[in-house]
Amino acid sequence: MRAGDLASLARLISRIEHRNHETRTLIELLYPHTGKAQVWGITGPPGAGKSTCVDRIIVHLRAKGKKVAVVAVDPSSPFSGGAILGDRIRMQQHTGDNGVFIRSLGTRGRHGGLSHSTKEVVLALDAAQFDVILVETAGVGQTELDILKLAQTVMVLLVPESGDSIQVMKAGLMEIADVFAVNKSDRPEADKLVRELTQMVGLSPHDADSWMVPVCKTEAVRDVGMTELIASVEKHQEYLSKSGKRAEKAKAFLREEMIDILTEDLRRSIEAILATSGGVEVLDRLLKKEIAPYEAAKLISGSSG
Amino acid sequence: MRAGDLASLARLISRIEHRNHETRTLIELLYPHTGKAQVWGITGPPGAGKSTCVDRIIVHLRAKGKKVAVVAVDPSSPFSGGAILGDRIRMQQHTGDNGVFIRSLGTRGRHGGLSHSTKEVVLALDAAQFDVILVETAGVGQTELDILKLAQTVMVLLVPESGDSIQVMKAGLMEIADVFAVNKSDRPEADKLVRELTQMVGLSPHDADSWMVPVCKTEAVRDVGMTELIASVEKHQEYLSKSGKRAEKAKAFLREEMIDILTEDLRRSIEAILATSGGVEVLDRLLKKEIAPYEAAKLISGSSG
Numbered sequence: 001m002r003a004g005d006l007a008s009l010a011r012l013i014s015r016i017e018h019r020n021h022e023t024r025t026l027i028e029l030l031y032p033h034t035g036k037a038q039v040w041g042i043t044g045p046p047g048a049g050k051s052t053c054v055d056r057i058i059v060h061l062r063a064k065g066k067k068v069a070v071v072a073v074d075p076s077s078p079f080s081g082g083a084i085l086g087d088r089i090r091m092q093q094h095t096g097d098n099g100v101f102i103r104s105l106g107t108r109g110r111h112g113g114l115s116h117s118t119k120e121v122v123l124a125l126d127a128a129q130f131d132v133i134l135v136e137t138a139g140v141g142q143t144e145l146d147i148l149k150l151a152q153t154v155m156v157l158l159v160p161e162s163g164d165s166i167q168v169m170k171a172g173l174m175e176i177a178d179v180f181a182v183n184k185s186d187r188p189e190a191d192k193l194v195r196e197l198t199q200m201v202g203l204s205p206h207d208a209d210s211w212m213v214p215v216c217k218t219e220a221v222r223d224v225g226m227t228e229l230i231a232s233v234e235k236h237q238e239y240l241s242k243s244g245k246r247a248e249k250a251k252a253f254l255r256e257e258m259i260d261i262l263t264e265d266l267r268r269s270i271e272a273i274l275a276t277s278g279g280v281e282v283l284d285r286l287l288k289k290e291i292a293p294y295e296a297a298k299l300i301s302g303s304s305g
Numbered sequence: 306m307r308a309g310d311l312a313s314l315a316r317l318i319s320r321i322e323h324r325n326h327e328t329r330t331l332i333e334l335l336y337p338h339t340g341k342a343q344v345w346g347i348t349g350p351p352g353a354g355k356s357t358c359v360d361r362i363i364v365h366l367r368a369k370g371k372k373v374a375v376v377a378v379d380p381s382s383p384f385s386g387g388a389i390l391g392d393r394i395r396m397q398q399h400t401g402d403n404g405v406f407i408r409s410l411g412t413r414g415r416h417g418g419l420s421h422s423t424k425e426v427v428l429a430l431d432a433a434q435f436d437v438i439l440v441e442t443a444g445v446g447q448t449e450l451d452i453l454k455l456a457q458t459v460m461v462l463l464v465p466e467s468g469d470s471i472q473v474m475k476a477g478l479m480e481i482a483d484v485f486a487v488n489k490s491d492r493p494e495a496d497k498l499v500r501e502l503t504q505m506v507g508l509s510p511h512d513a514d515s516w517m518v519p520v521c522k523t524e525a526v527r528d529v530g531m532t533e534l535i536a537s538v539e540k541h542q543e544y545l546s547k548s549g550k551r552a553e554k555a556k557a558f559l560r561e562e563m564i565d566i567l568t569e570d571l572r573r574s575i576e577a578i579l580a581t582s583g584g585v586e587v588l589d590r591l592l593k594k595e596i597a598p599y600e601a602a603k604l605i606s607g608s609s610g
Contacts, residue, residue: 292333
């Protein structure tokens, strides 16, 4: 896999997604080889042109000789089947290029572990020596925000016509955006949105050492403004290194990984206990209101010790 | 609070949301008084008319003498401030009616515990003797689906013009819908959508004992079709009681509550450990790649014992 075989990488990632004891062995083996990749996040409302933009970024980065992986995460897509079909279509134009890898992660059959899986897929791609890993999500729900936390630089892609929905999201977007891109910027309302975003950036609390979030104008379809967008992201990456924020982000990533691993462990052992006769009895007593929830939880955690 | 004082109920719910040791005491005290309320879920894409529909349902249920509480959960709204403003506007028309209570829950400052909070707020409203608790969410992301699981009957509200976005969501919606409503059904494409949904329902696997998901036509703005929609939900509630599915749902709810309680406990103790010098040292060694993630997690869980 580390030698660049994409088929074996795809198999490896499926095994990580599958989440059993083997996942852990794989992560432990891969971990020492991680830490070199840049992780870029990209989000925005449906129809903002994220896929087109990601495809353009791939082409630009390939021209610079960089290896690029894309992890497209759609927490609201219930069909991983659909996601896989999408991968095939998107991969077609990069067929035969070992420097590009695209993978979608859906929520089918998952129990809230999507951000944990994504984190470990990113670790695998990092170990596979991709230079840039693009994490693409749709929207800014809780799960998406959790997922974007694992990117070092987050691009937020907006379009003039998103109008009202953007109004609502703006405050949330300000918290996560390192770079704004106003896509489809040939449309009439584009300049207004650029002005609004620039103002918003200026008004947000910052000091001399803060990163000033740039607002780029792009037309991904016609490949306009992509060089500037990529340059902005690269500038943010330099900022992270110089300011010491890169190490901070790496620590926060690992801290969350610890919490995820231990929570996943616990969830499994609780589910196991709830399936035993003792666990069933506790649930029955709870249902009959002989005991209350936190009392019942204590009984269950007692039987785990 | 149980006597129907809405101001003390609002304070109680804030205390439950606050999530400290007191939350537990409150839930233990309230729990014996729960189990009577019907919990109805309602979801749909933005612009489907959920708020209007919920307001109509309130009016209809009030006319039948039922006490109604609404919990509006928006996982993608980063500002609880906005949510509260919304509550005020929505409550205005029910001012002075002690039989109506509306509360929004946002994600501001939360760590993935939104569905747990919502569950416990529903328990409090149940104990406060509301007959129907409406849980309203936007969209069908992972967090929304988790939240809807706590409703006994889920209404999915669609509109003809949602078109493509519905196509994508359909499969996911089929899994959660107990009742479909095609709102704004005066629009030209409404009948087409009704036909499509009815077909989809017919094609989904079912046997003689299965609930056949009805497809209602509504125009919430003009109060058209609301009686039929509410009758469909009530029919589903009867179905749950007769089929024994109500007890199954109650058990699943309590099972998830157990997992949530224990996971929240664990998260707190991990965060405490990570803040100690021992925890900081483990993170440092992990950052330096002297150890790997699962090995580090084992060290952390060792220090919790």
